[in-house]
Amino acid sequence: MGIEFVVDPPLTEDLKERAVALWVDVTNAGGAVGFVAPVEASAVRPVAEAAFQGVADGYDRLLVGLDGDELVALLFVVSNRFALKDHWRVLKRVMVTPKSQGKGYGAALMREAEALGRRMGLAALQVTVRGGLGIERFYLGLGYREVGRIPGALRLAPGDDRDETYMWLGLA
Numbered sequence: 138m139g140i141e142f143v144v145d146p147p148l149t150e151d152l153k154e155r156a157v158a159l160w161v162d163v164t165n166a167g168g169a170v171g172f173v174a175p176v177e178a179s180a181v182r183p184v185a186e187a188a189f190q191g192v193a194d195g196y197d198r199l200l201v202g203l204d205g206d207e208l209v210a211l212l213f214v215v216s217n218r219f220a221l222k223d224h225w226r227v228l229k230r231v232m233v234t235p236k237s238q239g240k241g242y243g244a245a246l247m248r249e250a251e252a253l254g255r256r257m258g259l260a261a262l263q264v265t266v267r268g269g270l271g272i273e274r275f276y277l278g279l280g281y282r283e284v285g286r287i288p289g290a291l292r293l294a295p296g297d298d299r300d301e302t303y304m305w306l307g308l309a
């Protein structure tokens with residue numbers, strides 16, 4: 138069918154549950170969206186609820202991708218909640234359902250986020266990447282550049298520390 142994007146859809150209980158299910162699926166397929174596999178909805182739900190609250194409070198934005206009625210992609214455009222950083226936002230929880238990998242949905246989601254950032258009048262977008270997965274190449278291909286790295290910042294398990302990499306896309 139193809140992907141359709143919606144900005145700030147109504148935060149219904151159905152949408153929230155579908156978002157949590159997507160988050161679990163992405164994590165358990167090896168995606169780097171704040172958890173380490175295996176994860177269950179009960180662990181994701183409190184983090185998701187906090188993210189939804191930021192949207193409900195008007196600080197943050199939610200961008201979802203739908204293939205028909207199916208939620209296949211999402212990300213949060215998160216405010217820094219600091220006046221001196223109000224000109225840029227952080228993209229968090231960038232995810233595409235594992236069964237749609239390879240269809241270009243991830244790149245389409247990021248292009249839509251860029252377009253949203255431009256409509257918002259932002260100067261830049263930043264995304265944080267978990268090292269060791271090669272995800273940086275994806276963002277580099279979309280015009281992002283690496284602007285910082287904290288070695289070993291993320292401890293996935295004892296003996297499995299990963300870099301946290303900051304990617305930046307200027308919109309000016």
